[in-house]
Amino acid sequence: MSVTTIHRPLAPAPTETVPSAVDAVTEATDPAEQPVDVLDVDALLTWAAEQPVATIRRLGERTAEGLARLAEHHDRAVAVDVATTRLIEAQLMLARAEAQLRAAKAGTPAPAAEAPGVPQADPGPARRREAGRRARAWAVRNGVDCPDRGLVPKHVLAAYRRAHPEDVDAR
Template sequence: MTIAALHRLLDEIDTQGGPEAARQGRLRLTDDTQEGPEPMAQPVPQLSSIPDLPLKARPTNEPQPLPVGQLLKWGDEHPDPEVQDQAARARAALGGLRKRYATDQELTAITTEAEQLEKRLAELRTREAELVPAKPKKTRKPVGYPAAEVRAWAAANGVDCPPVGRVPKKVVEAWRASLPQAG
């Protein structure tokens, strides 16, 4: 029975009164493969006649599930082309699942390794910061001339000098040359 047929059967049971109607034997179910509304060849078992089984126990007359590989082999060798087609589709779906599973496993491993590496790198950077001596602040060397006085002299004598920043060396040398020499 296909899943679609099972869904139709369950829908039909619901329309005829549900499980209670099945317990009381009031269901009139038809076989979808036949023409017309004839009753199914096998009667629907009464739910009260089915013994209560533990969830994991299987009735002895029910076939044991096959491993996937054996089931696919059976489907490939089956004389019905529809069963062979189902086996081929299942094989393709399993191949896709295997590929996706392998990809997900690899991505998980990469992510885990990347997180471990980032953690280790943070530890190393912290340790490096502890070991590296602090860089001293850069202090300007004091200049050997009064900058404001040199700028005023340059402005009074028509020498080009920027109003801010270091005074150019040639301006300082000209200023020093203009000073009276100490005797």
């Protein structure tokens, strides 16, 4: 089993004085500057297995089983993320190749990578929300009917995209 460590803030030692509430307010506390205790999980589980108290031994066993299951779930999630990324990249490459094939059959120049009809990578929910806010603000400035809240209507997004083709997040 590999060595697993957990970082946690140190509690003040019994001989140290604990700062008062006034000191805490006046001093800026940066979590990065606080001392950190490194907990060796494997050593802790070994300690638990060697204890004469059955409750502690069982707690150590359940913790080890839980950590093993958690590691399995983590590995599975990483594998799914990698496979999903590869699938999206392959789908994008296929869409570009199909667009090039259509252009070749029609005798027109091959489309650029950002050609309409060729799917692009999803910019992510935060960037989509921000693009929606920009489209909504643009609609208000230009007198396009758009609700104040909720989803931005498709006709508003389409008009915004036509007016701002450089905004790649508004797809």
